[in-house]
Amino acid sequence: xxxxxxxxxxxxxxxxxxxxxxxxxxxxxxxxxxxxxxxxxxxxxxxxxxxxxxxxxxxxxxxxxxxxxxxxxxxxxxxxxxxxxxxxxxxxxxxxxxxxxxxxxxx
Numbered sequence: 290x291x292x293x294x295x296x297x298x299x300x301x302x303x304x305x306x307x308x309x310x311x312x313x314x315x316x317x318x319x320x321x322x323x324x325x326x327x328x329x330x331x332x333x334x335x336x337x338x339x340x341x342x343x344x345x346x347x348x349x350x351x352x353x354x355x356x357x358x359x360x361x362x363x364x365x366x367x368x369x370x371x372x373x374x375x376x377x378x379x380x381x382x383x384x385x386x387x388x389x390x391x392x393x394x395x396x
Contacts, residue, residue, distance in 0.1 A: 324354040332362045334382065336369025347375040349395075356395070363389040 332346035346362045349355050362374045364382035371382045373390075380390030 322355075325349075326356045326358075328358045330357065330360045332360075332371070332374075333365055334363070334369060334371055335365045339368045341369035342372070343370070344372045345374070345376060346371045349376060351396075357392070358394050360392045360395070361389050362391075 330347065334343075334346075347357070347360065349357070357375060360374050360379070362371050362379065362382055364370065373379045373381065374392045375395050378395055379392040382390065
């Protein structure tokens, strides 16, 4: 699949018709991993509309081989909300965005 050139790239390289840089592979879902452990995750939200509401920032399968440590969810601005940090654990960003909910470890 060919990537389209940006306006700046067209000006720098007038002979190119596509972006030769390969696209990065998609992220591996946690479900595809036999064991997964993550440290220091942060999910930041910038919603333009007030009506946007996500139930959780991170969703993972219920497995003893899946562990998370030191997570935070931050709402930048006053629109929208995220209900919990990971699955059904952690607070909501619906209140004051300057007091972000945190989860030390999961499960």
